Structures are given as C-alpha cells and as structure tokens.
Amino acid sequence: MTSKFKLGLIINPIAGIGGSVALKGSDGEGIAEKALSLGAEAKANKRTATALAVLLPYKAQIEVLTVNGDMGEQRAVELGFNTQVCYTAQSPTQAQDTENAVNALLANNVDIILFAGGDGTARNVCSQVADKCPVLGVPAGCKIHSGVYAVTPKAAGRVIEMMVTHQLVTLSEADVMDIDESLFRDGIVKAKRYGEMKVPIELRYMQATKSGGKESDELVLQDIAAHVIDEVDDSLTVIGSGSTTAFVMEEQGLENTLLGVDLIQDQSVIANDLTESQLWELLEKLGKNNESPIRLVITLIGGQGHIFGRGNQQLSPRVIRKIGIDNILIIATKSKLSALESRPLIADTGDELLDKELSGFLPIITGYKDQVLYPVASPE
Structure with missing residues (x-):
C-alpha cells in the first residue's frame, strides 16, 4: 500500500492585511488591528484555498498536517482533505505560533511545508526549518522579496501537484529576504538576507528574488x-x-x-x-x-x-x-x-x-x- 503524501500547512491569517489600506504590511504591534479598523480584508486563507484547489483531484493521496483554526485546519477541512491538527495556536495568532507549528510539522516528518504569508512569515519558518525539510511559499503578503515563494497561489499548487504525482522536481536553495517595514512605510527600501531554505524548483512556477535598485538609464x-x-x-x-x-x-x-x-x-x-x-x-x-x-x-x-x-x-x-x-x-x-x-x-x-x-x-x-x-x- 502506497503511503500518503504528508503536506504540512501553515497559514499566517493576517499576512498582507495592511496592503489594501496603504499600511505596507502586517508586521508590527497594532498594525493588523489598525488595518481591520480601516476596512481591510484578510486574504491569506483565500489565496491558500486557490493553491489547495489544484490538489483536489489527489485528495485520496494527501494527508494535510496543520495548525488549528484559520492557520490551516479550517481551510483544509472545508476543501475535504484528510486533516490532522499537529499544533494549537493562541488567539490572536503570533509569530511564535508559526515557529512552533514548523517544529510540530517537522516532528511529524512531513514531505514539504506549504506556508502562506509574506517575507516576515518566511523568516519565521526559516528560523526553525533550516535544511531539515523542503518548503514552499504561497504569496499572501505585501512584501515578497524572498525566492521561496511561487509566483502565484495556483503556481504553488502546481509545484505540489508535481511532487504528489511523482514527477522529477529539483530541490535548490533559495534566499529568505525581508525589509524593515518601519522604513518601508516611510518610502525607504532596505532589504536584508536572513538565510536560505530548500525549495522545489520549477522555473515556470517559482519567482526570482526581487531585483532592487533604481533604474540607471x-x-x-x-x-x-x-x-x-x-x-x-x-x-x-x-x-x-x-x-x-x-x-x-x-x-x-x-x-x-x-x-x-x-x-x-x-x-x-x-x-x-x-x-x-x-x-x-x-x-x-x-x-x-x-x-x-x-x-x-x-x-x-x-x-x-x-x-x-x-x-x-x-x-x-x-x-x-x-x-x-x-x-x-x-x-x-x-x-x-x-x-x-x-x-x-x-x-x-x-x-x-x-x-x-x-x-x-x-x-x-x-x-x-x-x-x-x-x-x-x-x-x-
């Protein structure tokens, strides 16, 4: 009997929530609450659903290991996946919950960790995963400078589909980048490399690290x-x-x-x-x-x-x-x-x-x- 593909899933439910209301992100104390008060809508779960929808034909072959509530469980169950909660997050969720969730998924030997968020979320994942497990990001934040993200949510699903269907997928190291959001809100872009993670590379679906600098011509x-x-x-x-x-x-x-x-x-x-x-x-x-x-x-x-x-x-x-x-x-x-x-x-x-x-x-x-x-x- 063929063992099921173990998909680790983590959603940062407030990722990118400040984008539509010009707050340039969700990092920082009180930013998410301010964004919500301005009428912002959390979209990380919706974008994750777009990625997971690609995998619906393979539900019988996949076990989703995830976090309770809107950090993964809710979306996976709604879509009908066989779902196991490996970590229970606090409410409201914190960056520490992402880090704890990564360790819980690693302990359950998942085949890959699929996470939804922005560069801040990538940093949280990177701080725990190192090179222990492949990862793949669903772009859901305002800042996507890191090379660990698929170009779109659906593209993330396509990469996982290739793995589930046993197609040859090359693993490669990709940089985790982030910028200072306090400077970002003042119009200053200052990026920094925080590490690297192993990602499945398929060039049609994976983004390059964002180019920086001004036009010179x-x-x-x-x-x-x-x-x-x-x-x-x-x-x-x-x-x-x-x-x-x-x-x-x-x-x-x-x-x-x-x-x-x-x-x-x-x-x-x-x-x-x-x-x-x-x-x-x-x-x-x-x-x-x-x-x-x-x-x-x-x-x-x-x-x-x-x-x-x-x-x-x-x-x-x-x-x-x-x-x-x-x-x-x-x-x-x-x-x-x-x-x-x-x-x-x-x-x-x-x-x-x-x-x-x-x-x-x-x-x-x-x-x-x-x-x-x-x-x-x-x-x-």
Missing part, C-alpha cells in the same frame, strides 16, 4: 516620462508604485509615494498614498465630472514581472474595472523586460475573470513614442 526614463505626460494630458490619472513610475512624477515636479498609489490631474497632486477605499471614492466622485477617461500608470516588479498583486493591492479589481483595461499604461525599460528572459508579465488581481481579461499581448511603453508588445499571463 536616466535618458530612457526621461523618454518614457515624456510619453506618459503627453498621453495622460489632463486626464484624472492613478500612479502606481515603483521607481519607474516615481520618475514620471519627478519629471513633473510632483510629490510621489514610492511604495504607494497617488492620484493626479493637470500635473497636480490630488492625493498621495491612497488606500483602496479612498482611491475608489475619489474615482467615483471625480470621474463623473471628467470628460477624459481615467488613466492608470503602472510598472512591473523587476525580476518577477508582476503588474498587479504585488505591492499595489490598492489597485483592486473594482478599481481596475472602473478605469478600464484599455486605459492602463504599462511602462518599463527594455532592459527590465529583457531581464525576465521571455517570461510573461503576471496579473494576479485576486479576480480570476479579470486576470484572464488582462491576459494576452499588451503594449508596454519603453520610450518616447516607442512601445513593444509583451505577453501578460493570468496566474497558473
């Missing part, structure tokens, strides 16, 4: 900025996060939120660092009196290729639909696109239908009156 960025300024003219324009979009703001002499979302019109700032609800309300209010279409200017995360779903959760499905796909301006240098090595851009909005609508070849502004067609894929 200032002349190209000036050309891109000039094109965008001409294109948006006097339109009500949402400016997404990132150093490339920040350059567009700098060229207009406007205050910019490097790691947030701003709203401008007529080369003037209407509001900086907006939450999802604030952005929605302004678009609803100001869009009615605006003859030109609302525009959205975004860029991609260097080294990963995400255009939605990483660091810009304020751009929710309803906001994107309000603006309209045809009114989205994606900007990037050709060197940044080349660094993706032909991998598609990824739209991971959390709305499967919208992700599919965004899929296909979209124009990317790479200079003044210079565009290239580049593929955009929905999560797999």
